[in-house]
Amino acid sequence: MSQLVNGHPAGGPTTGSRSGEVLRVNGLTVTYRSRGRPVPAVRRFELSVRPGEIVGLVGESGSGKSTALKAILGLNLGSETEVKADEILLDGLDLRTLSAEQARRIRGGQMSMIFQDPINSFNPSWTIGSQFRRVLALHRPDLSRSEYDDEIIRLLADVGIDGRGKLKSYPFQFSQGQLQRIMIAVACASKDLKVLLADEATTSLDVTIEAQVLELLRRLRRERNLAMVLVTHDLSVVAEMCDRVVVMYAGEVVEVANVYDLFERPQHPYTQQLLKAIPQFPHTGGRLYTMRGAVPRLDQPIAGCTFAPRCDRRLGSICDTVPPELRPTANDGGAVAACHLVGGAEPARKD
Amino acid sequence: MTTSAPDPVAPLVSVRDLRTHFPVGGGLLNRLRGKRSVVYAVDGVSVDIMPRQTLAVIGESGSGKSTMGRTILRLIEPTAGTVHFDGKDITALSGEELRRERRRMQMIFQNPYSSVNRRYRLEDIISEPLRVHGIGDARSRKDRAAELLERVGLNADFLHRYPHEVSGGQLQRVGIARALATEPTFLVADEPTASLDVSVRAQVMNLLADLKSELGLTLMFISHDLAVVSYIADYIAVMYLGRIVEVGTKQALESAPQHPYTRTLFAAAPKPDPRQRRTEAAPLGEVPSAINRPTGCHYHPRCPLATEICRKEYPKLEWKTNRQQAACHAVPAVTPPPGATLQPVVQA
Numbered sequence: 001m002s003q004l005v006n007g008h009p010a011g012g013p014t015t016g017s018r019s020g021e022v023l024r025v026n027g028l029t030v031t032y033r034s035r036g037r038p039v040p041a042v043r044r045f046e047l048s049v050r051p052g053e054i055v056g057l058v059g060e061s062g063s064g065k066s067t068a069l070k071a072i073l074g075l076n077l078g079s080e081t082e083v084k085a086d087e088i089l090l091d092g093l094d095l096r097t098l099s100a101e102q103a104r105r106i107r108g109g110q111m112s113m114i115f116q117d118p119i120n121s122f123n124p125s126w127t128i129g130s131q132f133r134r135v136l137a138l139h140r141p142d143l144s145r146s147e148y149d150d151e152i153i154r155l156l157a158d159v160g161i162d163g164r165g166k167l168k169s170y171p172f173q174f175s176q177g178q179l180q181r182i183m184i185a186v187a188c189a190s191k192d193l194k195v196l197l198a199d200e201a202t203t204s205l206d207v208t209i210e211a212q213v214l215e216l217l218r219r220l221r222r223e224r225n226l227a228m229v230l231v232t233h234d235l236s237v238v239a240e241m242c243d244r245v246v247v248m249y250a251g252e253v254v255e256v257a258n259v260y261d262l263f264e265r266p267q268h269p270y271t272q273q274l275l276k277a278i279p280q281f282p283h284t285g286g287r288l289y290t291m292r293g294a295v296p297r298l299d300q301p302i303a304g305c306t307f308a309p310r311c312d313r314r315l316g317s318i319c320d321t322v323p324p325e326l327r328p329t330a331n332d333g334g335a336v337a338a339c340h341l342v343g344g345a346e347p348a349r350k351d
Numbered sequence: 352m353t354t355s356a357p358d359p360v361a362p363l364v365s366v367r368d369l370r371t372h373f374p375v376g377g378g379l380l381n382r383l384r385g386k387r388s389v390v391y392a393v394d395g396v397s398v399d400i401m402p403r404q405t406l407a408v409i410g411e412s413g414s415g416k417s418t419m420g421r422t423i424l425r426l427i428e429p430t431a432g433t434v435h436f437d438g439k440d441i442t443a444l445s446g447e448e449l450r451r452e453r454r455r456m457q458m459i460f461q462n463p464y465s466s467v468n469r470r471y472r473l474e475d476i477i478s479e480p481l482r483v484h485g486i487g488d489a490r491s492r493k494d495r496a497a498e499l500l501e502r503v504g505l506n507a508d509f510l511h512r513y514p515h516e517v518s519g520g521q522l523q524r525v526g527i528a529r530a531l532a533t534e535p536t537f538l539v540a541d542e543p544t545a546s547l548d549v550s551v552r553a554q555v556m557n558l559l560a561d562l563k564s565e566l567g568l569t570l571m572f573i574s575h576d577l578a579v580v581s582y583i584a585d586y587i588a589v590m591y592l593g594r595i596v597e598v599g600t601k602q603a604l605e606s607a608p609q610h611p612y613t614r615t616l617f618a619a620a621p622k623p624d625p626r627q628r629r630t631e632a633a634p635l636g637e638v639p640s641a642i643n644r645p646t647g648c649h650y651h652p653r654c655p656l657a658t659e660i661c662r663k664e665y666p667k668l669e670w671k672t673n674r675q676q677a678a679c680h681a682v683p684a685v686t687p688p689p690g691a692t693l694q695p696v697v698q699a
Contacts (some may be wrong), residue, residue, distance in 0.1 A: 206575065207619040208637075211619040240621040240628055260625055273447040283582040
């Protein structure tokens, strides 16, 4: 079912399918503490990814997308931060029940993450070779120590970097684009890798380098059938790369749809307004559409829909008092949206 | 040229053969050995900006676009070349004279948080240029700060707040208000929306467009975001390794980019439409170092059209259509037609 033709799922989108998922998250909640007050940064989060599928996780700063991703991978979010979930399944394995040592083997073993800023993701005072060897020591029991350097050269060649004679180089001796590729090579070093999480992985790159890195990610998906979750605020990257999209606002999932439906028939007003706000190149027409207001603060409880104050299609008092649940939309394949306009008070508009 | 009323068609800013070179590797040992390399950050840029027009400067990291913007304002001293502002050569000014001219040219920075003093209230941030230039008294400066805040869409409640108490988008508005405090005619905006979310970016861009038309501002807008550039620019200059490789009207560049680098840059930008996924292979290579630049045309190692001459000779910036100039051996030049709307630009 995850057969890919030219990078697109062969069958129709199967958002609601429970079978063949490599990653499934349900009911994820992450609560930070700020000045003693709880800040629920992620609430009722859900995500499912099939092998070979690229899912985009989009939203503005503060929407909780990076936090959700880090919580899934079990990264340390601070001692006062509370992470709860009904379900975090990686290929059937319940990640909530792992010991610290087991979790460490999963991270970088079956599920890896790449970050926005490659220069800060490496230790500046260690050579690339020594940092790479540590990862192999942890995740490649099939290799003996003497085989490490050959394997590193091979993995680097796979991401388009000639590593010969460069293993003793330090991170600063590489360009940003090269470091991003090296980070991808490190993240994909394990043979068991199933899921690659990318947190704004191309945001700080120039467009020509971004295009190269995106092409590399597409090739990895094709060759290794990797599942990927791309966290980004750049909807152009989503359009370019993703099969399915999860839109977050103020800590919650507000819409899930396949990428074509999301761009052509967005159901949630936030998605609609976000798409309208993207400046086009070349620009035609007049002023840019702007969304009024700002992302709400999460340290105070919000009654009703978190997007209501900025919504162009607000229905009335129901939006201020009743939080909308995720419900199936008019889009195919189990697409959902959390809006009173959807599947409830009024049939969703289909253009 | 004198300082009297400028000719209506004369450029407000006229840059000629501007060069900004930074020596690097300046350790004592290297100096004794006479080994010092040079970063050719800006290397022979000539460009005119007409009054009330916006020149957008695009290019990748390391192209020298920010250094050029700062050198034009003399925040960085040029190595060579001249910048005429309203007819006056500001590269020859110093002391009080330079300070007086600086009132009329201001800068908006990329990162609002790192370009303000975090211990200042917004009122002090906005009125600082007035204090520096000795304009008005405490009372009038406060009024002016409130007026400027309103001008950028914030109310007077913000006067007493500190930078950490407002959002990134609001602080960028404060940065714009500060730049407007001395009533400048020329603004250099260096990636003013790069750190902002898409919804906030649109607000700031609309504000800049409004200010430009209402205050009659002349703008140099430095950005790598083509969509934002397309919204605000009248002219576009494309930089690569310290030089302008193509310059012309926005419409000309967008409809028919002439330089292969401009074409690559435009094609590389992902489009917000899943039905327009790129089908071509990603562009080759990376921007080379500005210390060891390739011989001849700096772009030749990445260029699909490169031939023998490109490896040997840097191409002249020539008219390729009647509305744009480019520096490329592979694209035939045209005779600049008399009705050309773009000011002729000379390249050394």
